[in-house]
Amino acid sequence: xxxxxxxxxxxxxxxxxxxGLMKSLPLVFCGIFLTxxxxxxxxxxxxxxxxxxxxxxxxQLDPETGGQMAGEERFPRVPLGxxxxxKSVYIxxxxxxxxxxxxxxxGFGSDYERNWGSRQxxxxxxxxxxxxxxxxxxxxxxxxxxxxxxSDRNWHHLHLYDPRITSAGSTMPGFAFLYEQRPVERAGAxxxxxxxxxxxxxxxxFEVVPTRRAQALVSYLLSLxxxxxxxxAVRE
Amino acid sequence: xxxYATSVSSxxxxxSSSDAAVRARLSKIDGSMKGPALLFIVxxxxxxxxxxxxxxxASLKLTFPTFLDHWEWLTFGRVRAAHLNAMIYxxxxxxxxxxxxWIMARLCRTEIRHVGLLFIAxxxxxxxxxxxxxxxxxxxxxSVEWLEFPTYVTPLIAFSYALIGVWxxxxxxxxxxxxxxxxxxxxxxxxxxxxxxxxVAQIMIFFEPARGTVQSLTNWWFTHNFLGLWLTPIGLxxxxxxxxxxxxxxxxxxxxxxxxxxxxxxFTNWAGAHHxxxxxxxxxxxxxxxxxxxxxxxxxxxTALNHHMTVVGHFRRVIESPTxxxxxxxxxxxxxxxxxxxxxxxxxxNEITHFTHFTVGHAHHGMYAFFTMIxxxxxxxxxxxLLHREWPSAALIKLHFWFTAIGITLMLLAxxxxxxxxxxxxxxxxxxxxxxxxxxxxxxxARSLSGILITIGHIAxxxxxxxxxxxxxxxxxxxxSPTPLTNSNSAEPAR
Numbered sequence: 001x002x003x004x005x006x007x008x009x010x011x012x013x014x015x016x017x018x019x020g021l022m023k024s025l026p027l028v029f030c031g032i033f034l035t036x037x038x039x040x041x042x043x044x045x046x047x048x049x050x051x052x053x054x055x056x057x058x059x060q061l062d063p064e065t066g067g068q069m070a071g072e073e074r075f076p077r078v079p080l081g082x083x084x085x086x087k088s089v090y091i092x093x094x095x096x097x098x099x100x101x102x103x104x105x106x107g108f109g110s111d112y113e114r115n116w117g118s119r120q121x122x123x124x125x126x127x128x129x130x131x132x133x134x135x136x137x138x139x140x141x142x143x144x145x146x147x148x149x150x151s152d153r154n155w156h157h158l159h160l161y162d163p164r165i166t167s168a169g170s171t172m173p174g175f176a177f178l179y180e181q182r183p184v185e186r187a188g189a190x191x192x193x194x195x196x197x198x199x200x201x202x203x204x205x206f207e208v209v210p211t212r213r214a215q216a217l218v219s220y221l222l223s224l225x226x227x228x229x230x231x232x233a234v235r236e
Numbered sequence: 237x238x239x240y241a242t243s244v245s246s247x248x249x250x251x252s253s254s255d256a257a258v259r260a261r262l263s264k265i266d267g268s269m270k271g272p273a274l275l276f277i278v279x280x281x282x283x284x285x286x287x288x289x290x291x292x293x294a295s296l297k298l299t300f301p302t303f304l305d306h307w308e309w310l311t312f313g314r315v316r317a318a319h320l321n322a323m324i325y326x327x328x329x330x331x332x333x334x335x336x337x338w339i340m341a342r343l344c345r346t347e348i349r350h351v352g353l354l355f356i357a358x359x360x361x362x363x364x365x366x367x368x369x370x371x372x373x374x375x376x377x378x379s380v381e382w383l384e385f386p387t388y389v390t391p392l393i394a395f396s397y398a399l400i401g402v403w404x405x406x407x408x409x410x411x412x413x414x415x416x417x418x419x420x421x422x423x424x425x426x427x428x429x430x431x432x433x434x435x436v437a438q439i440m441i442f443f444e445p446a447r448g449t450v451q452s453l454t455n456w457w458f459t460h461n462f463l464g465l466w467l468t469p470i471g472l473x474x475x476x477x478x479x480x481x482x483x484x485x486x487x488x489x490x491x492x493x494x495x496x497x498x499x500x501x502x503f504t505n506w507a508g509a510h511h512x513x514x515x516x517x518x519x520x521x522x523x524x525x526x527x528x529x530x531x532x533x534x535x536x537x538x539t540a541l542n543h544h545m546t547v548v549g550h551f552r553r554v555i556e557s558p559t560x561x562x563x564x565x566x567x568x569x570x571x572x573x574x575x576x577x578x579x580x581x582x583x584x585x586n587e588i589t590h591f592t593h594f595t596v597g598h599a600h601h602g603m604y605a606f607f608t609m610i611x612x613x614x615x616x617x618x619x620x621x622l623l624h625r626e627w628p629s630a631a632l633i634k635l636h637f638w639f640t641a642i643g644i645t646l647m648l649l650a651x652x653x654x655x656x657x658x659x660x661x662x663x664x665x666x667x668x669x670x671x672x673x674x675x676x677x678x679x680x681x682a683r684s685l686s687g688i689l690i691t692i693g694h695i696a697x698x699x700x701x702x703x704x705x706x707x708x709x710x711x712x713x714x715x716x717s718p719t720p721l722t723n724s725n726s727a728e729p730a731r
Contacts, residue, residue, distance in 0.1 A: 022416060022421065022494055028421060028424075029428075031498065031501065032424070032425040032428055032429070032501065033428075035498075035501040035502050035505060036429055036432060036433075036461075036465065036501075036505050038502075038505070038506075039457065039461075039505035039506045039508075040432075040436060040457070040505075042506065042521070042524060043453055043454075043457045043506065043508065043509055043521055043524075043525075044436065044440065044446075044450070044453060044454050044457055046521075047450050047453050047517065047518060047521055048440075048446055048447070048450050050518060051447055051448055051449065051450050051518070052446070052447045052450065054447065054448065090379075091377070091378065091379040092375035092376070092377065092379075093311055093313050093314070093375075094311065094312065094313015094314050094316060094317055094377060094379060095313060095379075096313070096379045096381075097312070097313050097316050097317070097379075098312075098313075100591060102514075102515050102516055104514040104515070105514070108514050108583075108587055109514065109587055109590075109662070109663050110662065110663045110664065110665040113665030114665050114669065120516070121516045122516050123448050123449050123516050123517060123518070124448070125448075125516060126448035126449050126516060127447050127448040129448065130445055131378075131379070131380070131441075131445065131451070132448060132449055132451045132452050133379060134449065134452045134512070134515055134516070136381065136511060136590075136591065136595065137591055137592075137595070137596070138591035138592070138662065139298070139673070139676075140673075141669050163301070164301075167670060168670070169670045169673065169674055170301070170670060170673065171298060171299065171301045171673055171677070172301060173297060173301050173302075173305050173311055173312045174301070174302065174305050175311070176305070176306070177306065177307070177308045178308075
């Protein structure tokens with residue numbers, strides 16, 4: 001090891017060793033390229049190949065053929081109509097910053113115990129979504145199964161109009177701008193008007209009516225369900 | 237040993253030369269960068285102020301949900317997204333362009349020619365960022381984290397970036413020195429990595445959306461690497477440049493810096509998958525992300541050794557130099573944030589911290605306590621050399637440092653501790669969810685308070701900067717002496 005402490009030796013090492021190599025632009029560039037190429041291939045491309053071939057399937061597979069059961073509905077469902085419009089409202093309001101849409105397996109966190117889903121959500125659950133909104137933050141609860149947990153349209157409208165009406169102490173922002181507060185017309189109250197609890201009753205002669213965007217958003221929330229099995233994920 | 241140290245010292249630090257011709261040359265190089273660097277720095281600081289205001293609004297909204305809730309464009313989701321994007325595309329990228337290109341030009345000992353093109357590209361970058369922010373307020377945000385800008389600004393962002401980034405490569409190609417310093421590899425690599433990340437993310441999430449949760453993997457591959465392979469290399473390049481530069485002594489070990497560079501390049505880019513632990517993605521990719529996050533300890537410890545061993549024993553000068561105060565604060569934060577980040581990737585820890593304010597705190601640890609503080613320090617060094625004028629007020633620099641340093645420390649404590657308790661409570665199904673929400677509120681109040689402190693610091697910084705630019709406009713001779721923070725004549729190195 002004596003030679004290592006010799007400055008001259010170090011100098012030589014410096015020219016031929018790593019420092020020397022680091023002066024070779026093509027070599028350095030190859031390294032820069034390959035390091036990112038590795039993770040791109042691994043994280044993005046391999047998963048693209050693995051998950052890209054996933055197709056909707058029946059809840060159980062045929063035990064004899066191992067294929068899908070003939071004639072049965074295939075899941076996940078195709079998102080439709082108003083719910084799909086509601087998803088764009090969900091995106092444009094930035095709901096994702098406080099709400100996730102993923103259920104972790106039983107035993108990891110308390111997703112199962114909190115009744116956020118009776119099974120883990122798996123890659124196939126998302127394959128029909130044009131934009132996947134997994135989310136990374138639970139300032140509010142997970143919404144993967146909110147349509148199952150709360151199926152009352154009026155509850156969702158009240159909650160969006162002013163979250164404190166349905167959930168005391170909530171820090172969710174209100175979306176009153178998605179609603180129209182107006183005098184009740186002479187012809188009678190709108191069939192869509194919100195039904196307020198006595199504690200938050202509207203002023204006499206006024207009603208609150210959801211706009212189309214609010215209707216769509218609630219339809220979207222009601223469509224969020226995990227009420228089917230997949231061969232790889234069965235409900236408990 | 238000493239002769240070796242001297243040779244390395246001069247090899248990495250050729251610009252502290254006592255040779256007047258070298259200094260004149262450097263001055264010329266700095267002069268060539270004046271227009272674009274000023275544009276990037278001024279835009280960066282304006283974005284910083286805008287982003288800070290948005291941050292305060294978002295923070296207050298989390299505890300006072302009815303605050304400003306009548307306007308759709310100011311709903312929490314949009315303000316938060318606007319804050320984040322103003323900070324990363326406005327503040328951070330402009331600062332990274334200024335600092336990265338300036339260091340690159342200096343280390344390559346080459347003047348930047350045709351700066352008009354670079355200047356115009358910079359103007360377009362800022363126009364793109366402005367359109368993006370307006371788009372977010374309008375409701376065109378994508379709700380894909382760190383990529384919220386509406387897709388109609390993507391071409392402008394990509395095009396103006398290409399015209400900006402290419403100048404770093406041109407400077408490197410026409411360098412007038414046989415030495416290549418560690419900062420140059422970092423900047424060169426970062427300039428190359430960013431467009432790749434951005435292009436892949438844009439295509440696979442928006443233009444040809446990948447199937448299902450591959451989008452989420454792409455998203456976190458991009459987002460983690462935007463910090464890890466773009467802003468981190470620029471921040472480390474600045475630390476590697478300014479610490480030895482201001483101290484006037486060589487970096488602790490040149491060899492370590494090479495291994496640190498490659499270890500970072502190799503492991504950072506796999507680590508992003510740890511943001512999806514427990515999520516609906518194949519578990520092997522999560523495992524790979526966890527392993528890579530653990531391996532990140534290697535480059536982090538190497539970099540920490542290199543930075544901190546260079547500084548050890550010279551703490552007085554760190555206190556005296558405005559540049560070093562901020563840069564060393566950032567370098568220490570880099571060590572801490574990276575080690576905490578590796579820990580957070582462990583499944584058992586992640587089970588608690590995932591989905592909580594802990595992660596938000598971690599993001600600010602990296603983006604602010606590390607990257608932003610280093611950019612502040614760099615700007616304190618660069619501006620006097622662009623304008624040939626000193627900072628007008630040492631008091632404002634001190635104010636800037638203490639309010640931001642104390643502010644970010646308070647924020648990190650509040651979000652890390654509060655987030656940890658939030659995670660524990662959330663994992664206990666006996667605690668009602670609204671009770672979990674209530675438990676976070678005191679910590680979020682503390683975060684708003686920290687935001688106010690940071691805002692004061694930023695205002696002090698902005699006043700000093702614009703005072704410096706506007707005072708005696710047009711004079712180009714050196715005015716006054718360097719701006720040490722204590723009575724000492726060794727605060728700043730030779731120009």
